[in-house]
Amino acid sequence: MQQVKVQGVILDWAGTVVDYGCFAPVAAFKEVFASRELEVTNEEVRKPMGMLKKDHLRTMLQMPRIEQMWVDKYDRKPEETDVDELYEVFEPSLFAILHNYVAPIPGSLEMIARLRDQGIKIGSSTGYTREMMDVVEPKARELGYAPDYVVTPNEVPGGRPYPWMIYRNTMELGVYPLAAVVKCGDTIVDIGEGVNAGVWTVGVLKGSNELGLTEEEVTALEATEEGRTQLQQQLEAIRTSFLREGADYVIESIGELDQVVTAINERLARGEQPILQKQGEV
Structure with missing residues (x-):
């Protein structure tokens, strides 16, 4: 029987490979709620990040504080028609700024080149729709990032944490078995997607939506002892959530992912497999 080795790595986009800190969607979501004279926090915006954007809006409207603000203003709970109307505002707001948030995260392109040197295919999944990716993909390609396959949540039966985008990647890239696949992302639903698919799953800390800091803010924190302590506390909290x-x-930075692939290959050589720990819990 042939030894199984990692054949494919499936990467999230914003907050993982591009858009350090995942800021494009945050700005657009806040603008949408401001259009209804409702002020939402960064934490509320970031919590469902990685979902299909319409699902993201729906989830935010179900948050107790936001739902109560809506009731106080409109004398009723938010309904599905409200989701549709908010999304109509959200989409042009995001499209207007999306092209400005495509810069590769430091270390990502070099890491991807090292994976390709091993013959590993690069797939991707996202919370962006196909129309959004039609803006992001060409710009990312200009800046040096072009995965072998891209699928969006509106091209499969459901977005994260459902595993369908991962399965589409494996089919189109021709990678099998699932133990030969690694998923890496920066949000809680990225982890759920990987776990539900039954593939090796990796969370990334710096540059992530969960951390929500710019590269400059991270650098400033690392410049002082107090800042380093504060940053490490935040990183450890996110690490705990991912685990x-x-x-x-x-991993702390996306540039470390190929080291994880090496470790996974060693585990595969010992006969270990990723565990489908939360099968069906989507």
Whole structure:
């Protein structure tokens, strides 16, 4: 029987490979709620990040504080028609700024080149729709990032944490078995997607939506002892969340992912497999 080795790595986009800190969607979501004279926090915006954007809006409207603000203003709970109307505002707001948030995160392109040198295919999944990716993909290609396959949540039966985008990647890239696949992302639903698909799952900390800091803010924190302590506390809290969700590994920076692939290949050589820890819990 042939030894199984990692054949494919499936990467999230914003907050993982491009858009350090995942800021494009945050600005657009806040603008949408401001259009209804409702002020939402960065934390509320970031919590469902990685979902299909319409699902993201729906989830935010179900948050107790936001729902209560809506009731106080409109004398009723938000309905599905409100989701549709908010999304009509959200989409042009995001499209207007999306092209400005495509810069590759430091270390990502070099890491991807090292994976390709091993013959590993690069797939991707996202919370962006196909129309959004039609803006992001060409710009990212100009800046040096072009994965072998891109699928969006509106091209499959459902977005994260459902596993369908990962399965589409494996089919189109021709990678099998699932133990030969690694998923890496920067949000809680990224981890859920990987776990539900039954592939090796990796969370990334710096540059992530969960951390929500710019590269400059991270650098400033690292410049002082107090700042380093504060940053490490934040990173450890996110690491704990990823591991609790079922991540097999958590890395500090995306440039470390190929080291994880090496470790996974060693585990595969010993006959180990990723565990489908939360099958069906989507």
